[in-house]
Amino acid sequence: MRKKTKIDAFCRITEAICLPKSEFPRIVIIGGGFAGLALVENLKKEDLQIVLIDRNNFHQFQPLYYQVATSALEPDSIVFPFRKQLRGYKNVIFRLAEVQEVQSSDNTVYTDNGFLTYDFLVLATGSETNFFGMERIAEHGLGLKDIRDSLDIRHKMLQNLEQAAITCNDEERDALTNFVVVGGGPAGVETAGALAEFRNYILPKDYPEYPAFLMNIYLVEASGRVLSSMSKNASAMTLKYLKNLNVEVLLNETVVDYDGNVVLTKGGEKYFAKTLIWTAGVKGQFPDGIGKKNVVKGNRIKTNAFLKVEGYENVFAIGDVATVISETSPEGHPQVAQPAIQQGVHLSAIIRNLLHGKPIKPFKYKDKGSLATIGKRKAVADLGRFKFGGYFAWMIWSFVHLISIIGFRNKLLVGINWLISYFSFDKGSRIIIRPFKKERLNTKNKI
Numbered sequence: 001m002r003k004k005t006k007i008d009a010f011c012r013i014t015e016a017i018c019l020p021k022s023e024f025p026r027i028v029i030i031g032g033g034f035a036g037l038a039l040v041e042n043l044k045k046e047d048l049q050i051v052l053i054d055r056n057n058f059h060q061f062q063p064l065y066y067q068v069a070t071s072a073l074e075p076d077s078i079v080f081p082f083r084k085q086l087r088g089y090k091n092v093i094f095r096l097a098e099v100q101e102v103q104s105s106d107n108t109v110y111t112d113n114g115f116l117t118y119d120f121l122v123l124a125t126g127s128e129t130n131f132f133g134m135e136r137i138a139e140h141g142l143g144l145k146d147i148r149d150s151l152d153i154r155h156k157m158l159q160n161l162e163q164a165a166i167t168c169n170d171e172e173r174d175a176l177t178n179f180v181v182v183g184g185g186p187a188g189v190e191t192a193g194a195l196a197e198f199r200n201y202i203l204p205k206d207y208p209e210y211p212a213f214l215m216n217i218y219l220v221e222a223s224g225r226v227l228s229s230m231s232k233n234a235s236a237m238t239l240k241y242l243k244n245l246n247v248e249v250l251l252n253e254t255v256v257d258y259d260g261n262v263v264l265t266k267g268g269e270k271y272f273a274k275t276l277i278w279t280a281g282v283k284g285q286f287p288d289g290i291g292k293k294n295v296v297k298g299n300r301i302k303t304n305a306f307l308k309v310e311g312y313e314n315v316f317a318i319g320d321v322a323t324v325i326s327e328t329s330p331e332g333h334p335q336v337a338q339p340a341i342q343q344g345v346h347l348s349a350i351i352r353n354l355l356h357g358k359p360i361k362p363f364k365y366k367d368k369g370s371l372a373t374i375g376k377r378k379a380v381a382d383l384g385r386f387k388f389g390g391y392f393a394w395m396i397w398s399f400v401h402l403i404s405i406i407g408f409r410n411k412l413l414v415g416i417n418w419l420i421s422y423f424s425f426d427k428g429s430r431i432i433i434r435p436f437k438k439e440r441l442n443t444k445n446k447i
């Protein structure tokens with residue numbers, strides 16, 4: 001047999017992606033998340049050929065993944081097709097492809113579907129789940145970083161509850177109805193709160209064959225408080241709300257192993273659970289070809305204050321994948337929606353000014369505050385010097401999320417669903433459409 005060389009293994013697609021002819025400079029934006037879309041929206045009237053590339057044909061509203069995962073919303077309420085969003089934008093082109101490599105020496109990006117050249121390149125590829133190298137947890141746990149992850153969690157939860165009703169083995173039933181959420185940040189807290197509401201309001205009605213207290217929800221957090229990026233006030237209120245919902249919160253504890261049945265903590269405790277949801281970290285994701293010296297903690301691409309990747313003339317990075325490290329923010333900005341949107345808007349001004357030969361300004365992040373909800377009617381808010389929680393914070397949380405969702409139909413769908421569930425305490429989407437399959441998970445989760 002012929003020996004496989006590195007060149008054999010490296011198969012680069014050599015067909016160009018077809019694009020209309022244009023007299024304008026071409027800007028290629030990889031990723032239509034919050035950052036990429038904000039950039040497109042603010043550049044669409046410029047004399048540019050804008051090519052948005054994404055591996056999905058839709059934008060995803062990640063802050064509500066947990067509601068899809070816990071059967072409160074249908075997936076199509078929180079995703080939106082790019083082609084519909086970009087309708088009528090004459091100089092904006094969408095191409096469905098996954099970018100695999102950037103070759104800056106000849107201003108080319110290579111995708112799984114062909115290559116194309118650029119005058120300006122913007123990496124807005126976001127982040128992915130970080131399992132911190134723990135292979136077994138990546139193999140058996142569930143991340144929450146894609147709409148498909150939300151559906152995996154939902155289907156697994158519903159299948160496990162059905163299986164729990166079938167089995168006569170008490171230990172098996174316990175494991176099927178125990179849920180361990182790892183990571184006490186906003187995603188973990190919101191997921192644990194929503195699971196607790198499912199247990200408190202849905203289980204007694206839908207599954208009369210076993211008592212509601214059978215379903216245990218554990219939230220494991222490595223630091224000494226939940227929502228550690230928010231104020232101490234927010235953390236304390238959140239802990240109280242979670243305890244009221246009967247979520248067992250394990251602080252100063254880390255999960256070190258999981259085999260699909262037993263969760264092992266650093267403290268040596270074992271929890272039997274067939275579902276482990278991992279929200280304990282993310283890391284930047286981007287195609288090959290970006291020099292290693294530009295990659296810093298959290299696999300993020302370091303940029304200068306003008307959002308340009310150092311060492312490149314025409315390559316920029318924005319959003320979760322990027323970090324602007326300065327004296328005032330040595331750790332970079334947080335990986336949340338606001339910095340991504342603000343960088344998208346700011347980069348549009350930089351590119352506009354570069355095109356017109358005008359001076360450019362450095363990016364400065366304006367922190368507009370943080371919100372997190374813990375079950376229905378309870379949330380915490382840190383808005384400047386105003387730090388509060390409860391019903392009013394929940395109203396603000398609901399309003400902010402509703403107006404941020406793209407598309408009138410999606411806003412309406414989410415609004416109606418929330419209204420019904422507000423009065424009925426019901427979650428309408430308890431449907432197993434695509435049975436959860438472990439094999440699919442194993443090929444997807446990367447460590």
Ligand SMILES: Cc1cc2nc3c(=O)[nH]c(=O)nc-3n(C[C@H](O)[C@H](O)[C@H](O)COP(=O)(O)OP(=O)(O)OC[C@H]3O[C@@H](n4cnc5c(N)ncnc54)[C@H](O)[C@@H]3O)c2cc1C
Nearest residue numbers: 031033034035054055062063099125126319320335336337
């Ligand atoms: C569960 C969860 C809850 C959250 N809750 C909140 C919240 O309440 N408030 C808040 O402010 N933030 C929240 N966030 C964080 C927020 O969603 C992110 O900070 C934000 O989405 C980052 O935007 P982005 O544009 O950088 O990346 P993303 O929104 O992740 O978009 C990246 C895009 O790039 C595409 N892409 C990636 N790689 C490639 C490639 N190689 N080729 C082609 N396309 C590619 C992806 O398909 C995607 O469309 C939450 C995140 C999660 C996961």
